[in-house]
């Protein structure tokens with residue numbers, strides 16, 4: 022018993038005192054990539070009809086519709102990834118064919134900003150890249 026305790030104490034002391042390099046730089050390389058990871062969204066304002074279906078079906082209210090001063094689409098979805106649970110319902114329900122106007126990117130796992138920090142919540146939004154003059 023005493024031997025086991027001293028062995029554990031020694032192990033902890035060794036872990037504290039011996040500097041070790043990180044095995045992986047998670048800023049440059051993701052810690053893991055699941056084969057079923059659905060990734061963040063791609064939104065195409067050019068084919069979106071502004072039907073609001075993605076916004077209505079989202080179970081966690083992660084989508085906000087951005088109003089545009091044009092007739093069609095008069096609004097496009099933007100996604101708050103800090104709230105999103107990546108269920109994919111927004112993509113499933115999107116009616117545009119053959120391409121979905123909102124689509125989870127699958128392979129895109131880059132959720133960290135260029136300098137590895139999340140200094141503002143703005144970093145978690147998937148913004149739609151519509152021309153400036155279209156935005157209300």
Ligand code: SF4
Nearest residue numbers: 079105106108109111
């Ligand atoms: S993936 Fe799910 S939780 Fe995320 S925005 Fe789409 S519907 Fe909402």
Ligand code: SF4
Nearest residue numbers: 069070072073075115
């Ligand atoms: S992304 Fe699809 S579901 Fe969402 S508003 Fe546009 S067309 Fe409708």
